[in-house]
Amino acid sequence: MKKKTFPLAKAYTLLEPGPVVLITTSHKGMPNIMSQSWHTMMEFEPPLVGCVISGRNHSFDALKATRECVINIPTVELAKQVVAIGNCSGRKVDKFKRTGLTAVEASLVQAPLIAKCYANLECRVADTRLVNSYNFFILEVIKAWIAPAVKSPKTLHHRGKGEFMVAGETIKLPSHMK
Numbered sequence: 001m002k003k004k005t006f007p008l009a010k011a012y013t014l015l016e017p018g019p020v021v022l023i024t025t026s027h028k029g030m031p032n033i034m035s036q037s038w039h040t041m042m043e044f045e046p047p048l049v050g051c052v053i054s055g056r057n058h059s060f061d062a063l064k065a066t067r068e069c070v071i072n073i074p075t076v077e078l079a080k081q082v083v084a085i086g087n088c089s090g091r092k093v094d095k096f097k098r099t100g101l102t103a104v105e106a107s108l109v110q111a112p113l114i115a116k117c118y119a120n121l122e123c124r125v126a127d128t129r130l131v132n133s134y135n136f137f138i139l140e141v142i143k144a145w146i147a148p149a150v151k152s153p154k155t156l157h158h159r160g161k162g163e164f165m166v167a168g169e170t171i172k173l174p175s176h177m178k
């Protein structure tokens with residue numbers, strides 16, 4: 001394969017794993033949503049997820065204060081809302097109102113589930129040791145919800161600057177992984 005050099009500032013566009021998620025929080029009685037794609041699985045069970053959430057975001061303050069959130073996983077049908085949610089702040093905007101998304105009560109946390117997302121993971125902050133240095137929260141998933149009718153979810157995978165790859169085909173191969 002012939003290669004050319006690639007700008008370091010764009011390296012994230014190659015590695016960004018996705019899927020893009022919508023993180024909901026609830027602080028002082030106000031629910032909020034942010035779009036998020038810099039996350040990584042860290043453990044099978046209990047499931048641990050690491051998330052980079054910028055200190056400039058309202059969600060950062062909410063998560064730091066409440067130590068709870070929900071990771072909602074949208075599909076391509078919600079692409080426009082994902083971009084809108086990622087381009088305004090809960091400090092100024094009620095994003096549920098703006099996007100018309102419906103909040104549903106979660107079972108173990110105050111933050112709401114987003115009804116139209118095919119999966120929702122209720123989380124508690126498990127470790128904040130990397131928050132000051134990297135804005136990196138380690139979350140433990142304490143309850144997970146899935147819509148069984150969605151067989152092949154067309155999730156969104158951010159490639160930078162408003163470009164998304166949409167998940168497609170599922171293939172099955174023998175594997176020793178869980």
Ligand SMILES: Cc1cc2nc3c(=O)[nH]c(=O)nc-3n(C[C@H](O)[C@H](O)[C@H](O)COP(=O)(O)O)c2cc1C
Pocket residue numbers: 020032033034035036037038039052053054055056057058059060082083085086087088089090091158
């Ligand atoms: C596709 C997409 C992915 C994003 N990923 C992240 C991310 O991983 N971390 C982050 O801090 N902000 C990310 N953002 C930006 C936040 O969603 C954005 O700053 C948002 O306005 C924060 O809202 P808040 O102030 O209500 O918390 C992303 C935005 C988009 C559109």
